[in-house]
Amino acid sequence: MKEKVYADYCKLLNETVIPSTMPSVDRNEAMRPLRNWIQKYTPKKLFKFRECTDRNIEAFRNQQIWFATGSLMNDDFDASLFCNKKWLLDSWQQNIDSDGILKQIKFLKQERDFPTSIKAKIDANILATSIANMNSIDWAQLNSEIVHVVGELINLQLPFIDQVEQTTMKISSFSEDITSPSMWGHYANSSTGFALAYDFRNGYYNEKYLPISTLLPVVYRSDRIDATFHAGYIMQYTIAKLIATYSNFPNELFDQYVNTFIPCPDIFMQYKVLFQKSFDWAPEKEWRMTLSCSQLSNSSSITKKPCALYLGRKISSTYELILRNIAYKQKIPVYKMTIDDASKNYALKPIPQKNTKKHLLCL
DSSP, X not given: OOHHHHHHHHHHHHHOOOOTTSOHHHHHHHHXXXXXXXXXXXXXXXXXXXXXXXXXXXXXXXXXXXXXXXXXXXSXXXXXXXXXXXXXXXXXXXXXXXXXXXXXXXXXXHHOSOOHHHHTTSOHHHHHHHHHHHHTOOHHHHHHHHHXXXXXXXXXTSXXXXXXHHHHEEEEEEESOSSOHHHHHHHTTTTTSEEEEEOOGGGOOOSSOOOOXXXXXXXXXXXXXXXXXXXXXXXXXXHHHHHHHHXXXXXXXXXXHHHHHSOOSOTTHHHHHHTEEEGGGGGGOEEEEEEEHHHHTTOOEEEOOOSEEEEOTTOOHHHHHHHHHHHHHHTOOEEEEEEOTTOOSSOEEEEEEOOSHXXXXXX
């Protein structure tokens, strides 16, 4: 990717801000420049490097792309939020009044009702049941338990903030570069594995049209993005969720309560954090596809047919035959990596392979 194109993208990603209070029409307009960039610059092929394991081979056979949470990535800083801990601790103290009562609990205890903006969107029976439940809550006990739980989390250096971010979204990684020796070495078991190429242009991300959160290149930088205000929102959301759990709030009411009283300053921040990495990882030329865990439900994969198979130059004859057969059935081309002795570059070279039934029988 050209330097100016990449610089424009970095600026677009980090300057796109979407408050949760922003109307849908305005959100679409705010995202338009970034969507236009994706439409124009998504590469013809992005590559996923794989070791020759039963699971990876079956995923190829079934045309599956698997996702994992940030906590399972090989970068210790993946999906980890940097925030001003002092500001967050001060923010936590401001949630509690002089009597030791959480302000969210105080509001619910005193109101015993909900604003017209919520009433207009929630079934009357749900509201009536919720208000009746609220009247029977032991507010002092609820307050004590919430303050204790969150206080303990704060004392543990706020790991729950990272946990929320690292378990809310799932990631699948790709590279722009099929010729990279380090990618073949690190992710394809020292060139004994394989790589699959995918064409994601025009938003064609999967066969079942599951809504993909986004597919973007990673921004490599020298310092971590400051997500203090986003961390503060996650803390507020966590408190609200704990209150809802203890008091049996219906999900519909909780969603409306959060949207009304705990607006997120930038709902796009959770994506920005996922696409920021240290310069140390820059040679990987990574693109990431993300999905929320709610979109994936109980599954961790989507269906997408690859457009080519690349074999590591040191792959075993057994695995080569297995993979070539799968490629033959899927009618996709096969390449095998080699060292180009005529070149002084540190880059592997893909060589097209004939992969007809006749050639397979001769392997």
